[in-house]
Amino acid sequence: MKIVFMGTPDFAVPTLDALVKAGHEVGLVVTQPDRARNRNQVTYSPVKEAALKHGIDVLQPEKLSADQDTFESIESFGPDAIIVVAYGQFLKKDMLDLPKYGCLNVHGSLLPKLRGASPMQQAILEGDEETGVTIMKMAEGMDSGDMIAAAATPVDHKNFEEIHDELAAMGAKLLVDVLPTVEDGTAMYTPQNEDQATFAGLIKKSDGRIDFSRSAEEVDQLIRAFDPWPGAFCQLDGKTVKFWKAESMSVNCSEPAGSIVKADEDGLCICCGGSILCVKELQMPGKKRVACGDFLRGHKIEKGTLFN
The missing domain is CATH 3.40.50.170 (Formyl transferase, N-terminal domain)
Structure with missing residues (x-):
């Protein structure tokens, strides 16, 4: 042809x-x-x-x-x-x-x-x-x-x-x-x-903002849909943090949306819309993507810390 x-x-x-x-x-x-x-x-x-x-x-x-x-x-x-x-x-x-x-x-x-x-x-x-x-x-x-x-x-x-x-x-x-x-x-x-x-429709950079009132499954879908662009992002202490890999868990959570319920080598567990999202890979501004364990070695994050 x-x-x-x-x-x-x-x-x-x-x-x-x-x-x-x-x-x-x-x-x-x-x-x-x-x-x-x-x-x-x-x-x-x-x-x-x-x-x-x-x-x-x-x-x-x-x-x-x-x-x-x-x-x-x-x-x-x-x-x-x-x-x-x-x-x-x-x-x-x-x-x-x-x-x-x-x-x-x-x-x-x-x-x-x-x-x-x-x-x-x-x-x-x-x-x-x-x-x-x-x-x-x-x-x-x-x-x-x-x-x-x-x-x-x-x-x-x-x-x-x-x-x-x-x-x-x-x-x-x-x-x-x-x-x-x-x-x-x-x-x-x-x-x-x-x-x-x-x-x-067309995707805008702002579409990547995470709404922690949504379920963990929905936030996980957002992270996967916007990898690599525009990236799913939120704020921690006034700085933009991007989440790259995560897993939704079938566990009920009554803590405030966006609050950390556990932080260790396995991931950051965050309360999302009554369920839990375990974030495996994160990125701070100007830095590379890193596994949660490496992230925690550079950032002290305690239970109850709030992402927004």
Whole structure:
């Protein structure tokens, strides 16, 4: 297949790599413009870096929907399909209608649940038993196109980074497996049930603040969903502390929310919404993540100390 690939972050790279490895003709890659990060140093997107390694021409329109030159370049290439994975911009109808087989998207949820920008984090936050990836043919609505295939995996006690890497690999394999059926006409296109649709919006840094009135299980889900960004955080003696690894315990607690009921090498046990959260790994401002035992050697914390 002749393919134009659109994507930006790490999540999209395995799919681009898999398409090249499978022998598809990836003639163009479209990704977000280079941005100034890390002390104003300009950095490429992960997808651009991967495309350059493969020797693929890269286009970086500031606003795809208004960039006629990009549209004409894609039109001139004549793609059989446009593959979109976490690109970060909307595609207008003229772009959606351009390829022979349409625009196909790898989305990190089991649609129609969790459309939008942060489905993997939201699946953890909501305590879903499973999540997955869906291949769909894109339509004008957000993540609303007909579904072609899906694959699921248990959430278990995985954090976002683990779910992200697993679904990125799953999505790459599923797409490569699906493309021959799209090409030979045997693919099945299933409309989404709009009544079952839910949405996952953009995450803000402030979303990582811990509310100790929530149950220990919910706080644990917050910690895992926001690892590594933005991190789950709270205050201790006026300083911001981040929690990275924790375990909810089926133990009732009547102490004030956020108070420490036990502190030792095994973890900080904190009362949360009537249950107990045992924090295994913490981080102070400007410091590295450390195990609880190492944290306690540098910080004297007694029973009854209050996080807020």
